[in-house]
Amino acid sequence: MADILGAPVDEEGFLVNLKDWNKDIAIAMAKADDIELSQEHWDVIDFLRNYFEEYQIAPAVRVLTKAIGKQFGKEKGNSKYLYSLFPYGPGKQGCRFAGLPKPTGCI
Amino acid sequence: MVEKFDIPTLPTYIEIPDIEKGAMKGDGPFKSSAEFQNPLGFPGEKVADWQTVAIAKMAELKSKYRSVQVFLDACVKCGACTDKCHYFLGSKDPKNMPVARQDLFRSVYRRHFTFAGKYFPKLVGAKDLDETMLDDWYNYFHQCSQCRRCSVFCPYGIDTAEISMAAREVLDTVGVGQKYCNQILGKATTVGNNLGLPEPALRDTLLDLEEEIEEETGIAIKYPLDVKGAEVLLVTPSADFFAEPHIDGLIGYGKVFHQDGVRWTMSSFASEGANFGMFIGSYDVMRKAALRIRKAALDLEVSRIMVGECGHAWRVAYGFWNTLTGVGAGATDVFGLKLQNQLDPRYSQPQHIIEYTHDLIKRGKLEFDKSVNDHRTVTFHDSCNIARASNMGGIPNGQFILPREVIKAVCNNFVDMARDTIMESTFCCGGGGGLLTDDLMEIRVKGAMPRMQALKAVEGSDNVDTLVAICAICKSQFSKVLPKFDFDPYMIVSVHQLVGEALIMDKPQIEEDLSATEVVG
Numbered sequence: 300m301a302d303i304l305g306a307p308v309d310e311e312g313f314l315v316n317l318k319d320w321n322k323d324i325a326i327a328m329a330k331a332d333d334i335e336l337s338q339e340h341w342d343v344i345d346f347l348r349n350y351f352e353e354y355q356i357a358p359a360v361r362v363l364t365k366a367i368g369k370q371f372g373k374e375k376g377n378s379k380y381l382y383s384l385f386p387y388g389p390g391k392q393g394c395r396f397a398g399l400p401k402p403t404g405c406i
Numbered sequence: 407m408v409e410k411f412d413i414p415t416l417p418t419y420i421e422i423p424d425i426e427k428g429a430m431k432g433d434g435p436f437k438s439s440a441e442f443q444n445p446l447g448f449p450g451e452k453v454a455d456w457q458t459v460a461i462a463k464m465a466e467l468k469s470k471y472r473s474v475q476v477f478l479d480a481c482v483k484c485g486a487c488t489d490k491c492h493y494f495l496g497s498k499d500p501k502n503m504p505v506a507r508q509d510l511f512r513s514v515y516r517r518h519f520t521f522a523g524k525y526f527p528k529l530v531g532a533k534d535l536d537e538t539m540l541d542d543w544y545n546y547f548h549q550c551s552q553c554r555r556c557s558v559f560c561p562y563g564i565d566t567a568e569i570s571m572a573a574r575e576v577l578d579t580v581g582v583g584q585k586y587c588n589q590i591l592g593k594a595t596t597v598g599n600n601l602g603l604p605e606p607a608l609r610d611t612l613l614d615l616e617e618e619i620e621e622e623t624g625i626a627i628k629y630p631l632d633v634k635g636a637e638v639l640l641v642t643p644s645a646d647f648f649a650e651p652h653i654d655g656l657i658g659y660g661k662v663f664h665q666d667g668v669r670w671t672m673s674s675f676a677s678e679g680a681n682f683g684m685f686i687g688s689y690d691v692m693r694k695a696a697l698r699i700r701k702a703a704l705d706l707e708v709s710r711i712m713v714g715e716c717g718h719a720w721r722v723a724y725g726f727w728n729t730l731t732g733v734g735a736g737a738t739d740v741f742g743l744k745l746q747n748q749l750d751p752r753y754s755q756p757q758h759i760i761e762y763t764h765d766l767i768k769r770g771k772l773e774f775d776k777s778v779n780d781h782r783t784v785t786f787h788d789s790c791n792i793a794r795a796s797n798m799g800g801i802p803n804g805q806f807i808l809p810r811e812v813i814k815a816v817c818n819n820f821v822d823m824a825r826d827t828i829m830e831s832t833f834c835c836g837g838g839g840g841l842l843t844d845d846l847m848e849i850r851v852k853g854a855m856p857r858m859q860a861l862k863a864v865e866g867s868d869n870v871d872t873l874v875a876i877c878a879i880c881k882s883q884f885s886k887v888l889p890k891f892d893f894d895p896y897m898i899v900s901v902h903q904l905v906g907e908a909l910i911m912d913k914p915q916i917e918e919d920l921s922a923t924e925v926v927g
Contacts, residue, residue, distance in 0.1 A: 310436050311844065354607035359648040362614050378650055390649075391844070403590050404600035405680055405716070405842060405878035406649040 303327050313394075313401045320348075320398030328396050332387070340384055340396070342371060347397040357394050357402050411848045413890050414496050414855040416862050422489040429499040430852075434545040435845045438583035445592050446691055449581035456580040457535050461518050463579045467572050468519060473565065474572050478515045480562045481505065487556035487566070492833050493549050496852030504556035504566045507546050511573045514539065544582055547573040549849050551839035552685065553790035558830050570839070571687025578686055586843035587682045595694050599644035599678035605631075608674055611647050619657060625911050627664045629656075629672070634706050636671035638663070640759070641679045641699055641723075642714025643878035652881055655715050655900025661909050662763050662902070665772055670712075673702035679719035680878065684726075685840035692722065693730045700731040700745055709750040712757050715900055717789035717838065717877030723756045724796040754800065760876060761798050763905060764808045767815045774908040779817035782872040784904070785864050786810055786822065787857065787884075788832035789877035803829070809876055809901055816908040821868040827860035835875070837883030847886075854887040861893065873898045 300307045304327055306319035312328065314320060325344060329336045336344075346366055350358045358366070360378055368376015381389035390402045440450025453459055468475045487504040489495065494502040501507055509531070516523030516532035523532030533539060552567035560566075577583065593602035603611070612629040619627050630636065640663075646656040663670045676698040683692025703711055711733050713723045728734030732742025733749065733756050749755045766772045786809060798804040806829045814820050827833050836853030864870040873888075875881055875898065884898040 354604065354610070356601065356603055356607050359611045359614075359653070360650050361618070361653050362611055365614060365618060402601060402648070403586070403593065404648065405643050405645040406601070406652075406882050 303331075311395075311401060314398050317398055317400065324398065325396045332392065334385075336396070337384075339371075339375075343367060343381065343384060343389065343393055344397040346370075347393055347399055351397070351399050357390060357399050360390060363389060411851070414852055416855065416859045416891060420495060420856055420859055423495060423498040425500045426498040427500060430493075430497045430502060430545075430549060430849060431499075432545055433541070434548050434584075435841075435843060436585040437544075438585045438588040442585060442588040442592050443578070443581065443583050445595070446578070446583075446588055446688070448578045448583055448588070452581045456540070456582075459580050460535055460540070460576050461514075463576045464515060464518065464572075467575065468515070471568070471572075473568055477508075477564045477566075477569055478512050478519075480564055481508065481512065482562070484561060486559050486561060490556040490559045491550075492553070492555070492836060492856045493551070493849060493853040496836070496855035497549070497849060499549075501542070501546050502549055504550075507550060508564075508566055508569045510539065510542050510546060511569055540577075540580075540582070543573050544577055547577070548584060548841065548846065549853075551790070551834045551837070551841050551853070553834035553838055554794045555790070555831065555834065558794065567839070571684070573687075574685070574840075575687035578688065583686070584840060586845075587686050587840040591682050591686070591691055591695070594678050594680070594682065595691070595698070598673075598675050598698060600680055600682070601644045601648055603644055603647065603677065605674040608647060608677055612672075615653070615657070615660075619660070623911065625664070627657075627660045629660055630670060631672050632674050632706065633669070633671035636669045636706060636708055638668055638670040638710045638712050639699075639703050639706060639708040640670055640672050640712050640714060641676060641702075641719070641756075642672070642759075643679045643716040643719060644677055645680075645878035645882060646714055647677075649878075649882060651885070651896070651899050651903065652715075652878055654903035654906065655881075656902075658900060658902025658904075658906030658909075659714060659759055661906045661911060662759075662766065662772065665909060665911060666766055671706060671708070673699075673706060675705070676702035679714055679716040679723075681719060681722045682840060684718050684722055689730075692726065696722065696727060696730045699727075700733070700741060703733070704741065704745055704748065707748065709748065710753050710757060711749065711755055712759055712762060714759050715876040715878065715902060717791040717879060720758055721791035721795040724758075727756060758798050758808075760808050760812055760901065763902070764799065764812050767812065773910045774816050774905075775910055776816060776818050776908055778908045779904055780819070782817065782904075783819040783821060783868060783870045784813060784817050784872045784874055785820070785861070785870045786813060786828070786901075787835065787873055787875045787880060788828050789875055789880050790832060790834050790838055792876065793830055793832045806830075812901055813874060813904060816904050821864050821870055823860040823864050827856065833857040833860065835877075835880040835883040836887060838877075838879050842879050842883055850883060851887050851890050854883070854891070858887070858891040858893070862891070865893075871897055874901055874904065876901050 307315040385392040513533040522530045550570040728736040732745040798808040833856040
């Protein structure tokens with residue numbers, strides 16, 4: 300099984316054990332995707348992790364955009380902004396960096 | 407994560423491509439592990455005597471479903487289906503010609519179940535089930551979206567999707583399952599939806615949505631969950647809660663319900679319209695998922711069951727729920743009969759949300775400001791399972807007519823794509839049938855080519871800038887593949903998004919009617 304900084308990941312690059320997550324892992328995952336994590340990225344990652352801790356699932360896209368918009372300004376409260384940070388999708392790429400399981404379904 | 411494949415160029419006309427042997431050869435999508443296989447009753451890994459198990463399963467399917475045997479026997483290799491498959495047109499791999507893909511399964515059937523194939527295999531193209539063949543099954547039967555476009559053109563009416571489903575069921579039985587579908591089915595049959603969205607998260611997501619709509623419109627539109635005694639139970643794909651553009655469709659449903667004044671609810675126990683049991687070809691798993699809806703309907707004591715914008719959900723609901731769950735006629739077990747007595751016979755059961763909205767429009771219960779959608783020129787993508795496996799409104803071709811009438815009632819600029827790419831001849835979005843997973847992105851993009859070509863044509867001729875669909879998979883697939891063909895990914899929207907945006911919201915009509923009566927009296 301592949302790993303990132305010693306933590307096993309599945310075939311899609313998601314952490315197998317969610318407890319393995321740390322900031323260095325997020326940075327390494329982003330680097331592999333040619334992304335340097337900025338404060339804006341961390342704001343989203345922190346929100347994803349807090350939401351997951353409460354609900355055991357990633358937030359719906361609209362819940363995420365609304366929360367980011369409220370916290371960091373209305374111009375950031377849309378999925379276009381989130382896609383600019385996470386080109387492969389806030390749901391899939393963002394969750395991966397944040398150490399969340401991959402959202403599944405017709406999405 | 408950069409694609410290692412070429413994006414097809416869009417031709418002016420769809421032509422039969424020069425074949426490229428082995429163009430889509432590969433290992434297929436990620437395989438399912440024991441964690442996802444076992445809860446569905448499938449072995450966790452490839453079983454030791456897999457050949458024997460596979461042939462025995464084929465024998466069972468052949469005797470259980472006469473259709474499978476007829477479809478396996480009837481093909482005369484006329485070739486009418488060859489150029490009808492979007493995956494063949496987009497990938498040029500000859501094994502994606504429907505007849506060739508089916509023949510992977512049919513040649514093994516011949517070898518084991520026909521006289522000629524048993525004794526003179528070479529003469530009749532009968533083949534043994536060896537490792538290479540099994541690998542080909544796994545790879546190529548996951549390059550079929552079970553859209554059944556080829557079946558429309560088959561002079562014998564062979565339902566190719568049923569063969570793909572049978573092949574996938576045999577694969578699951580020997581322990582070679584697909585991760586995407588089986589992981590999702592595990593969540594759907596335990597948590598209640600494909601996302602694995604638990605009740606507290608669903609409740610809060612809906613509250614958030616109510617808040618957002620009230621902020622925007624000033625109207626308190628509710629998204630009720632688990633309301634006992636409601637009239638309508640809405641069963642919608644969970645992508646409607648979670649993803650974009652789906653959620654704007656959900657907003658549209660809520661506005662229509664609000665305006666009608668009907669008491670409706672969703673269920674946290676059965677919060678999923680999609681039923682991937684269909685994709686993996688397992689009626690047992692399909693039934694397991696469907697029974698959650700029956701339980702929710704009985705517990706909530708609803709009198710109507712309605713299905714949201716989801717393609718195969720409507721196929722399962724329209725074609726299978728009656729005998730699986732008792733929604734509609736034909737159930738014989740005690741709970742099925744109980745549900746049949748509970749449901750209101752004045753309405754079709756189940757009813758599609760498009761049928762519901764269409765009926766309200768026809769009866770003049772909804773008013774629209776169509777100019778709100780004037781900035782758009784809209785075309786409609788018929789989703790395969792709705793187009794080729796269901797009906798709406800109880801009239802011939804209703805599944806084509808009703809959605810278009812709803813769109814035209816809320817929007818002034820509507821244009822259809824070329825006739826041979828819509829209605830019963832619609833091209834799949836490229837992501838249906840359990841293929842909507844990132845590990846199948848190459849075939850998804852290539853398979854989208856014919857639909858993209860038809861869209862490009864109306865973009866050029868009529869300035870179409872909005873693509874509308876009534877299927878969660880289509881919507882997600884288009885958001886991903888549109889930009890690959892230089893379209894705006896945000897041009898794909900739900901029919902009920904257009905409805906919701908144009909709907910004139912006023913006070914509930916029931917109260918208004920009552921006060922009017924009082925004045926007259």
